Amino acid sequence: xxxxxxxxxxxxxxxxxxxxxxxxxxxxxxxxxxxxxxxxxxxxxxxxxxxxxxxxxxxxxxxxxxxxxxxxxxxxxxxxxxxxxxxxxxxxxxxxxxxxxxxxxxxxxxxxxxxxxxxxxxxxxxxxxxxxxxxxxxxxxxxxxxxxxxxxxxxxxxxxxxxxxxxxxxxxxxxxxxxxxxxxxxxxxxxxxxxxxxxxxxxxxxxxxxxxxxxxxxxxxxxxxxxxxxxxxxxxxxxxxxxxxxxxxxxxxxxxxxxxxxxxxxxxxxxxxxxxxxxxxxxxxxxxxxxxxxxxxxxxxxxxxxxxxxxxxxxxxxxxxxxxxxxxxxxxxxxxxxxxxxxxxxxxxxxxxxxxxxxxxxxxxxxxxxxxxxxxxxxxxxxxxxxxxxxxxxxxxxxxxxxxxxxxxxxxxxxxxxxxxxxxxxxxxxxxxxxxxxxxxxxxxxxxxxxxxxxxxxxxxxxxxxxxxxxxxxxxxxxxxxxxxxxxxxxxxxxxxxxxxxxxxxxxxxxxxxxxxxxxxxxxxxxxxxxxxxxxxxxxxxxxxxxxxxxxxxxxxxxxxxxxx
Amino acid sequence: xxxxxxxxxxxxxxxxxxxxxxxxxxxxxxxxxxxxxxxxxxxxxxxxxxxxxxxxxxxxxxxxxxxxxxxxxxxxxxxxxxxxxxxxxxxxxxxxxxxxxxxxxxxxxxxxxxxxxxxxxxxxxxxxxxxxxxxxxxxxxxxxxxxxxxxxxxxxxxxxxxxxx
Numbered sequence: 001x002x003x004x005x006x007x008x009x010x011x012x013x014x015x016x017x018x019x020x021x022x023x024x025x026x027x028x029x030x031x032x033x034x035x036x037x038x039x040x041x042x043x044x045x046x047x048x049x050x051x052x053x054x055x056x057x058x059x060x061x062x063x064x065x066x067x068x069x070x071x072x073x074x075x076x077x078x079x080x081x082x083x084x085x086x087x088x089x090x091x092x093x094x095x096x097x098x099x100x101x102x103x104x105x106x107x108x109x110x111x112x113x114x115x116x117x118x119x120x121x122x123x124x125x126x127x128x129x130x131x132x133x134x135x136x137x138x139x140x141x142x143x144x145x146x147x148x149x150x151x152x153x154x155x156x157x158x159x160x161x162x163x164x165x166x167x168x169x170x171x172x173x174x175x176x177x178x179x180x181x182x183x184x185x186x187x188x189x190x191x192x193x194x195x196x197x198x199x200x201x202x203x204x205x206x207x208x209x210x211x212x213x214x215x216x217x218x219x220x221x222x223x224x225x226x227x228x229x230x231x232x233x234x235x236x237x238x239x240x241x242x243x244x245x246x247x248x249x250x251x252x253x254x255x256x257x258x259x260x261x262x263x264x265x266x267x268x269x270x271x272x273x274x275x276x277x278x279x280x281x282x283x284x285x286x287x288x289x290x291x292x293x294x295x296x297x298x299x300x301x302x303x304x305x306x307x308x309x310x311x312x313x314x315x316x317x318x319x320x321x322x323x324x325x326x327x328x329x330x331x332x333x334x335x336x337x338x339x340x341x342x343x344x345x346x347x348x349x350x351x352x353x354x355x356x357x358x359x360x361x362x363x364x365x366x367x368x369x370x371x372x373x374x375x376x377x378x379x380x381x382x383x384x385x386x387x388x389x390x391x392x393x394x395x396x397x398x399x400x401x402x403x404x405x406x407x408x409x410x411x412x413x414x415x416x417x418x419x420x421x422x423x424x425x426x427x428x429x430x431x432x433x434x435x436x437x438x439x440x441x442x443x444x445x446x447x448x449x450x451x452x453x454x455x456x457x458x459x460x461x462x463x464x465x466x467x468x469x470x471x472x473x474x475x476x477x478x479x480x481x482x483x484x485x486x487x488x489x490x491x492x493x494x495x496x497x498x499x500x501x502x503x504x505x506x507x508x509x510x511x512x513x514x515x516x517x518x519x520x521x522x523x524x525x526x527x528x529x530x531x532x533x534x535x536x537x538x539x540x541x542x543x544x545x546x547x548x549x550x551x552x553x554x555x556x557x558x559x560x561x562x563x564x565x
Numbered sequence: 566x567x568x569x570x571x572x573x574x575x576x577x578x579x580x581x582x583x584x585x586x587x588x589x590x591x592x593x594x595x596x597x598x599x600x601x602x603x604x605x606x607x608x609x610x611x612x613x614x615x616x617x618x619x620x621x622x623x624x625x626x627x628x629x630x631x632x633x634x635x636x637x638x639x640x641x642x643x644x645x646x647x648x649x650x651x652x653x654x655x656x657x658x659x660x661x662x663x664x665x666x667x668x669x670x671x672x673x674x675x676x677x678x679x680x681x682x683x684x685x686x687x688x689x690x691x692x693x694x695x696x697x698x699x700x701x702x703x704x705x706x707x708x709x710x711x712x713x714x715x716x717x718x719x720x721x722x723x724x725x726x727x728x729x730x
Binding site for chain 1: 608609610611613614616626629630633634635636674675678700701702703704705706707709710711716717718719720721722723724725726727728729
């Protein structure tokens with residue numbers, strides 16, 4: 001193909017949290033970069049149609065009508081899929097997939113991807129996480145350790161803006177933080193109680209990608225302090241939380257090196273048998289169905305975990321008959337997710353002379369993993385982190401009627417404090433947790449549908465039980481009342497933390513990517529979204545995806561300068 | 566008109582009620598429920614404290630929610646509950662609900678509000694949903710959220726130690 005419009009220095013597939021970072025880094029380093037996004041364009045602020053709407057402006061007060069839920073049973077199970085946010089979620093029938101086992105695949109196909117929708121929790125990994133597979137004998141050893149990624153955590157945090165405290169915990173390394181959103185009085189009370197009773201458990205302010213005190217770096221991006229709206233999934237006109245739309249993509253565009261192409265479904269990566277490198281990508285325009293090819297020296301695959309697996313499996317050639325870079329056969333295997341399957345709640349009758357005022361975008365407190373940290377000590381592998389939050393809801397006399405009810409609604413009283421927590425457990429990447437291509441069914445662009453077979457196991461069930469027992473004990477120790485435990489029985493996927501399938505590793509015989517997120521067998525292809533993860537630990541993963549992406553771009557560009565790519 | 570619901574309403578009723586229902590047969594189940602919503606709102610959440618409830622269009626919101634946000638099975642329970650209400654009124658007042666005077670409507674709605682076990686369980690189900698949506702509609706009305714500042718679109722602050730005066 002001779003048309004220069006189809007040739008770039010770099011191609012980035014996907015514009016979500018990883019793709020946005022790849023675009024920014026590549027553009028800032030001077031590479032003409034094409035970002036291919038399968039969904040529509042979403043421009044910061046301009047395309048947030050509901051962002052300034054009051055609840056009463058929605059016909060159903062933000063609740064999804066029954067017909068919508070019936071039409072979309074999968075995405076309707078996501079907490080954030082509401083009348084005010086639905087336009088940023090993939091509807092079930094638009095993009096079907098095959099569930100060999102129940103899996104709620106929650107997707108956001110638009111420029112910015114799920115970076116518009118994420119929960120914004122940002123915790124670093126420690127070596128307790130990176131060393132986990134090797135120590136406990138599952139998956140394969142991570143090819144990196146904390147010191148390899150630490151400078152890139154620093155780099156990313158400084159750019160996106162993260163609020164939090166430096167807590168001095170080995171399990172959750174400190175970083176470059178703006179002032180934390182403080183715990184409220186009951187969360188702090190819980191923290192203090194736990195400190196007196198448990199030497200290994202620490203309640204900290206949740207660390208999140210909200211601007212509590214924006215630096216000149218974020219102000220230069222056009223972002224200002226978070227206004228505590230907690231309407232984030234509508235898109236934030238203040239840029240109060242980090243998204244590709246508000247941050248990395250505009251910065252990339254400012255360089256003049258970015259070409260952003262929405263409605264571009266990448267069906268495969270083209271492998272050049274002569275150079276033994278990727279030559280470019282095949283794209284189907286989702287609006288015109290035109291098929292076209294784009295070429296580049298390097299390709300960053302950031303299409304989101306399952307779609308990246310799909311794309312690589314569908315990128316076959318004489319040298320790679322089972323999918324690009326898949327001589328090992330492990331592509332599409334060893335996926336994992338986060339076990340969010342249990343929660344607990346209680347009441348607290350102390351501190352009734354206090355309430356909260358305004359909203360905490362961080363959500364409250366966070367307890368890093370405390371099980372099996374230094375050594376194996378339970379009947380299950382690994383462990384869980386937990387959220388913890390307290391609030392004091394208003395109550396009304398709902399049994400009243402007439403003038404009494406009206407006056408109750410006009411003058412609600414404050415009830416007891418409500419305290420809640422949910423688990424975020426590490427699941428073990430297993431060979432039986434797979435994604436594969438359908439041999440019979442294709443989507444409307446002729447791309448095979450993905451089959452998903454991912455499930456819980458006994459380790460997850462033991463861990464869930466332990467979480468409920470430990471949290472109930474901690475709540476009781478704190479003096480909380482009416483403790484209620486709940487097993488959610490939610491399918492994998494609803495955590496929206498699916499990872500793996502294109503894992504990093506030291507050995508090309510058992511992994512797809514090397515320590516630089518570079519394909520062992522196709523050196524100019526880098527994979528830096530969730531599919532690269534060798535294991536999943538307990539932390540919310542997006543910060544690590546961003547740091548790995550920035551690190552991989554730095555490596556790739558240096559290799560290009562050395563003419564190795 | 567929901568035929569199944571209409572037949573249900575005709576079942577096991579007095580000749581007087583059958584005549585009355587015949588006269589109202591042109592009303593759909595939803596029209597009957599709409600009238601009931603209006604009566605319930607009048608009794609449950611009347612105007613006062615300088616608030617004219619009619620201006621908040623709560624009845625329209627409640628009906629929208631009943632029609633859009635509940636399953637067909639739940640809606641069938643609404644219809645059956647509404648039919649049972651007329652049978653109850655026929656038995657005790659020899660009139661269908663919408664023909665009752667204000668005093669008798671108040672008495673019945675009060676019994677529903679008290680979850681009186683004499684009332685049909687589907688009528689109680691319908692009433693419970695209507696009342697919940699009336700409360701939601703009021704709490705999430707423009708008057709309450711914006712004019713009376715019970716909701717802040719842009720709080721701009723968080724204080725976890727707010728001392729109650």
